[in-house]
Structure formats: C-alpha cells, structure tokens
Amino acid sequence: MAREVSLRAADVRAWLREHLTGEFAPLVGAGGPGREHEQLELRAKWERELGAAGWIGLGWPAPYGRGASIAEQVVFFEEYARAGGPGRLSHIGEYLLAPTLIAHGTEAQRRRFLPPIARAEELWCQGYSEPGAGSDLAGVRTRAELSGDRWRITGQKVWTSLAHAADWCFVLARTDPAATRKSGLSYLLVPMRQPGVEVRPIMQLTGTSEFNEVFFDGASTDADLVVGAPGDGWRVATRTLSYERGVATLGQQLGFARELDAVVAAARANGSFDDPVVADRIAEAWAGLQGLRHHALRALSATEPDPVGASVAKLLWAGWHQRLGELAMDVGGAASTVAEAAPYELTDAQRLFLFTRADTIYGGSDEIQRNIVADRILGRTPRGTR
Numbered sequence: 001m002a003r004e005v006s007l008r009a010a011d012v013r014a015w016l017r018e019h020l021t022g023e024f025a026p027l028v029g030a031g032g033p034g035r036e037h038e039q040l041e042l043r044a045k046w047e048r049e050l051g052a053a054g055w056i057g058l059g060w061p062a063p064y065g066r067g068a069s070i071a072e073q074v075v076f077f078e079e080y081a082r083a084g085g086p087g088r089l090s091h092i093g094e095y096l097l098a099p100t101l102i103a104h105g106t107e108a109q110r111r112r113f114l115p116p117i118a119r120a121e122e123l124w125c126q127g128y129s130e131p132g133a134g135s136d137l138a139g140v141r142t143r144a145e146l147s148g149d150r151w152r153i154t155g156q157k158v159w160t161s162l163a164h165a166a167d168w169c170f171v172l173a174r175t176d177p178a179a180t181r182k183s184g185l186s187y188l189l190v191p192m193r194q195p196g197v198e199v200r201p202i203m204q205l206t207g208t209s210e211f212n213e214v215f216f217d218g219a220s221t222d223a224d225l226v227v228g229a230p231g232d233g234w235r236v237a238t239r240t241l242s243y244e245r246g247v248a249t250l251g252q253q254l255g256f257a258r259e260l261d262a263v264v265a266a267a268r269a270n271g272s273f274d275d276p277v278v279a280d281r282i283a284e285a286w287a288g289l290q291g292l293r294h295h296a297l298r299a300l301s302a303t304e305p306d307p308v309g310a311s312v313a314k315l316l317w318a319g320w321h322q323r324l325g326e327l328a329m330d331v332g333g334a335a336s337t338v339a340e341a342a343p344y345e346l347t348d349a350q351r352l353f354l355f356t357r358a359d360t361i362y363g364g365s366d367e368i369q370r371n372i373v374a375d376r377i378l379g380r381t382p383r384g385t386r
Helices: 009-019 022-027 040-052 070-082 091-104 107-118 233-243 248-270 276-300 307-337 348-356 366-376
Strands: 124-127 143-147 150-157 168-174 185-191 197-201 212-222
Touching: 009 070, 022 040, 070 248, 091 107, 091 124, 091 168, 091 233, 143 168, 150 168, 150 185, 168 233, 185 212, 185 233, 248 276, 248 307, 248 348, 276 307, 307 348, 307 366
Parallel strands: 124 168
Antiparallel strands: 143 150, 150 212, 168 185, 197 212
C-alpha cells in the first residue's frame, strides 16, 4: 500500500498565508536569480522562521529530518512557489551539503552541521569552480596541506553563489600534489569568516552581484572536517552535484510558470498575441514547461541519484528558460530594449532576458552536460549500434 501523504497542501498554504505577512510581507516574490541582493537580512530572518517551523530538512531521513516522502516535499515546494515565497538563502546547505553529509559524512560531522542548517543558523556556499576549472571540475588547482591538526588552504574559487552571505563553504581542493585530474582531491568544510578568506563580488549583466570570487590565502579548517577519506573528494563532490537538481526544481518550475504567465499577459495587452508566430512560440513554451515537469517527476521517482537524468534536466530547463527570456523581449518589441525611467531599474522581462544568458553556463555548461550524457549512455552502447 502506498504511503499516505500526511503533509497537506492546505496546511502548507495556511502556514505561508499566516507568516508571509507583517514584517515578512515585503519578501513576497523577492530574491531569486538576478535578484539575490534583495532583502538579505530579512530573508535570513525568514529562513530562521522556516527552520523554527520545521520546514527545513523535510526530506532528510530520521533522525536528522522529518523523512518526508517525495510527494510531501513536492507539496511544500509547489505551495511555497505559488505563495511567492522569497528566494531561499539556505538551499545550498539544505539541498546540497546536508544530503552529502548524510551519505558520506561521519556521525560527528552530521551532529555538528545538520542542526544549524535545519535552524538556518549557518549558511553555506559551494567552492567548486575555479578560473580554468569551471565546468571541467577535475582541473581544480586550489590546494590544501595538512599541518598538524589543520588543513591549510590556498587558491581561488569563482562563481561562488551567495559567498558574501555564507558562514561556511564546502571546498574541493587538491590534497595530493602528485596526483592529477580526479585523483588526489578532497572535500573540505571551511569556515568563511576567518583571516585568509577574501570574497569579491562579480558584477553581472543585471547590475547585481550574487556570484563572487573567493580567495583562500592560508585559510584553515580542522583536520577532521574532510568528508569521506582524503583523496576521495571527486566521488563525494559528484554525489553532491547529483542532489543539485532534486525536488526543489518543481518549485523552480512554478516560478517559470509565473514568468510565462507574465509574458502571455504582456502579449495580450499589446496585441502581439494575435501574431501567429508569437502565439506558436507561447504554445511551444507552455508545452516545454509540461515536459520539464514530467521529466522532473520521473527523475525524482528513482531510488538513487541519476547523474544522466540530472544532466538532461539541466539541458532541458536551461535552454527553455533562455528562450523564454528571448520571447519576453520580442513580445515587448523595441520598447523592451530601453529602461523606462530614472532610476533605470530593469523590468522583470529585461532581468529575465539578461540573467538567462547565463543559464546554459552556470551549474555545469551545456557542453559538459552533453559530455556526461554521451559518456554514461553512448559510452555503454554496444559497438555498431551507435
């Protein structure tokens, strides 16, 4: 018999309606891609509100979390998106690091880090990409040396989302200088607020800075804050990446649906919806969004993380979202290419178009995702059947 879903949409909806009011009312619709600069302090307080109510760590297994089923998690994320819940500041810790610690960490690491993540008392960022080693993650050159009971870290990371707000960073570093590529890497947990860590914001096309460069110049962390064995970082890091496109993507897709609705409303308002070409592109966007949802649900039904399915999901949504940004600008016509008036803030359509230029690059470029699919699927195809 199927497990009964005990987390009801009506309960989630009621909680959000009750709490996204008062001091948190300005957060409705705030944050998210291209808008991560908005209301940072209030959003951090909102995260603690979510944690106090038990909404963080829903899918973590007992005793670390509530052990919610996929269906229950879908209920929460979809209702959160429908309510206009703000962009999440704790998602890197909750959805990337926490499952990694549960799968590969020591019990001491789980006891130390999972409760503060669940309470939103400590925020995390991801120290993977580097100049010259972005999507080619195996080429990282940041190094860490064990000196007594401390790892000493030297190197540079780039495109580090929310590093300016993070308390901790999980860092992929080379701990065996004689090893190359995937060998000799370790997965370290590094405090951000210490001497030897410098964060420099990167200005984006949208004029905002949610990405950062992070420089480690002799920064340190405890010897026991390596996840998995030293030198086994590649296996742990790729497991983290498999969690990146999990159940939260369904909430992301509801955000996409709101963006599509706005494009449709603009097309109806200015009459461009009557253009058969525009109408056809809108219909194609709607059909593509349904495909994204069905692929996500199928991937989430798997019992183990599927790197190929995750890569396909990234390829599907990145291209779809980028085309939606182009459609938004085309619907707006020539007027969409200029700022409306001082202080020359971007419109939602302009921000959508500019930020989505990066969708096919960040989180693993399209080229790398296609390589993963080819290697994992075509590489196993019997000779003569390709």
